[in-house]
Amino acid sequence: MREILHRIWNLRRHLILVLAPLLFLPVVFIMPLQEGKCLYVILIMATFWCTEALPLSVTALLPICLFPLLGVLPSSKTCPMYFLDTNVLFFAGLIMAVAVEDCKVHRRLALRILMCLGVNPCMLILGMMLSTAFLSMWLSNTATTAMMMPIATAVLKNLNDDMGIMQRNATLxxxxxxxxxxxxxxxxxxxxxxxxxxxxxxxxxxxxxxxxPNVADDEQKQKMATGKGILISIPYAATIGGVTTLTGTAPNLILDGQLKSNFPQSDEVNFGSWFLFAFPFTMLFLITGWLWLSFMYGGLNLRLWKRKKNKETEVRAKAVIKAEYTQLGPITFAESAVATFFSLFVLLLFTRDPKFVMGWSKAFKPKYVTDAVVAMTIVIIMFIFPSQKPSFKWKIDPNEPFTPNPPLLTWKKVQDNVAWNVILLLGGGFVIAKGCEVSGLSRWIGSHLHPLEHVSPSVAALLSCLVIAAFTEFASNTATSIIFLPILAELAIRAKVNPLYLMIPGVVSCSFAFMLPVATPPNAIAFTSGQLKVKDMMKTGILMNILGIIFANLALNTWGSLIFKLSTFPNWAEISINQTRAATSTSVQFLNISD
Structure with missing residues (x-):
């Protein structure tokens, strides 16, 4: 029996690939035809995403085959969804991240923050969290975690060496x-x-x-706890920091893309307005999370009293960080250039259309210049700008050799380091959203959510956060946002509530995956260190999830309501409803004529 179960387990992916399409086939015949065919594709994709029977990016490509074959969307409308304006913005952000990682600006910044904050357990955890959170605003959460882990490992190695010395002293x-x-x-x-x-x-x-108590044993336990706190703080801070910017994590971009696809007249969400909303939330969450981790692992108790410091350990840890920083050498021309372009990148995105004042994009035709235009312009310039300080001695001295100066970015670097699979995932999410809109599936789902229409909007937002935060522990945050955002948008329209009132807390909750190692790649990277156990992440992560849900709803009902004008039902939602109804009636008339 055990052998049979073992073989079934080994063949689980093949069984899912065969059985899932067969099990969901009745949906096509039970539901209205167009809505049923669209839901059939979505259920297959959701199953493949949750079980990873196919690679996530390959599953995202299924609509290119299935939507045209089943008559949900023509190929001419399906394929362009994989490279929308939002995808271009994300693509440019990934290229910018490649330039930052190549010249090691991020590593220099992280080490400098750690040197400034100090190395006692609480401040060391804070330094790791601040560095990681800032970097994950601009780099991917996975890349940021992978970059910070070697720094943490070097500090932990120093702590372990000290533990060995103390154990030997205790033995003597x-x-x-x-x-x-x-x-x-x-x-x-x-x-x-x-x-x-x-x-x-x-x-x-x-x-x-x-x-x-035995001082050596107490110090050993404290250092082991500090090590766990440092390791677990990195993926948590990466997740929190990724929420801050529109390009920081995939669910944010999926929100932006679905708004542009389903509500073309909407312009509330852009890089600047999202940052104004998310930055206070991030700082509140980050500081509270740091206090929680310091209480759990850093020797901080309810009276904010810290355990006795080990000066020798702190000096050694500081020496390790300083040695890592010294190895970077002086700031190079390439680092200065990338830092300048990065600062210009951020500044132009913030000031394009900040909402509270007139942005520079008002000088151009409305809706012509978007965040993607800004980002791609900066990136293209970096393919031209030299990576070394130009020398013109060859013009004066004929014997001076002329060597070509490589640019800051080359296509080979981009090709090798850009996460192309995430771009395909985003495209798959946008295709699903378009399919739900055109087929009428989103309206069909909304029509079956009548009980929730009479629930208070604040309660509906809280319930959506709870459900999504639980779901995203077992599915990727990208897949979670793709599945839930169209449902939340339709529910809000049915209840005559601003769609952003339910979509924003929903998309933020997609990142609240703190409890399981398999929930996110950053969690998995930290877990592979071997010093963390599942129970460590469970007992720490459950409160992080609760805090995230509380702060998301707090932000939504305070400054978020002012920034996005959530208290009123917007005109762009009403226009979209009318256009969708007109398109639906036209398609129905066409089908009747064909019959």
Whole structure:
């Protein structure tokens, strides 16, 4: 029996690939035809995404085959969805990240932050979290975690070396104890009064309190806890930091893409407005998360009292970080150039259309210049700009050799380091959203959510956060956002609520995967260090999930409502409803004529 189960387990992916399309086939016949065919494709893709029966990016390509064959969307409308304006923005952000990683600007910044904050356990965890969160705003969460782990490993190696020294010292102390016991025995034999005196001392100690614990064991436990805190803080901070910017994580971009696809008149969400909403949320979440991790692993208790510091350990850890920084050498021309272009990149994105003041994009035709235009312009310039300071000595001295100066970016670097699979995933999400809209599936789902239409919008937002946060622990955040965002949008329209009121907390909750190692790639990277256990992530992550849900709803109902004007039902949603109804009636008339 065990052998049979083992073979079935080995063939599980093949069985899912064959059985899933067969099991979901009745959906096509039970539901209305167009909606059923669209849901059939979505259920197959959701199953493949959750089980990884196919690679995630390959599953994202299925609509190119299935939508035209089943008559959901023509190929001419399906294929362009894989490279929308949002995909171009994300693609440019990935290329910018390649330039930053190539010249090691991110590593220099992270080490500088750690040197400034200090290396006692609480401040070391804070330094790791701040560095990781800032980098993950601009780089992918996985790349940021992979970059920070070697720094953490070097610090932990120093802590482990100190633990070995303390254990050896404790062994030497214990080896001396028998001699002390022997001398005490001789004293008791020689002087019976000494025995009575010792008994009195023991009774007084039992009344006054227990003896002091072994200092070496206490320090060892604290260092092991600090090591866990440092390791677990990196993926958590990467996840939190990724929420801050529109390009920081895939669900944010899926929100942007689905708004542009389903609500073309909407312009509330852009790089600047999202940052204004997400940055206070990120800082609040990050600081609270740091206090929680410091309480769990950094020796911080409810009275904010820290355990006794080990000065020698702190000096050694600081020396390790300083040595890592020294190995980088002086700042190079390429680092300065990339930092300048990166700063210009961020500045132009913020000031394009910040909403509270007039942006520079008002000088151009409306909706012509988007965030993607800004990002790709900066990236193209970096393919031209030299990576070394130009020298013109060859113009003066004919004997001076002329060597070509390589640019900051080359296509080979981009080709080797860009995460192309994520771009395909985004495209797959946009195709599904378009299919739900055109086929009428989103309206069909919304029509079956009547009970929720009468629920208070704030309660509906809270419930959506709870459901999505639980679901994303077992599925990728990209797949989770693709599945839930169209449903939340349709539910909001049915309830005459601003669609952003449900979509924003939903998309933020897609990143709340703190409890399981398999929930996100950053969690898996930290778990592979071998020092973390599943129970460590479970007991720490459950409160992180709760805090994230609380802060997301707090942000939504305070400053988020002001930034995105969530208290009113927007005109762009009403226009979209009318256009969709007109398109649906036209398609129905066409089908009747064909019949």
């Amino acid at each position: 102390v214990n080896a001396d104890e028998p001699q002390e016991n022997e001398s005490a025995a001789e004293e008791s034999n020689a002087n019976p009064e000494a025995v009575e005196e010792r008994k009195d001392e023991v009774s007084r100690l039992e009344i006054d309190g227990p003896q002091q």
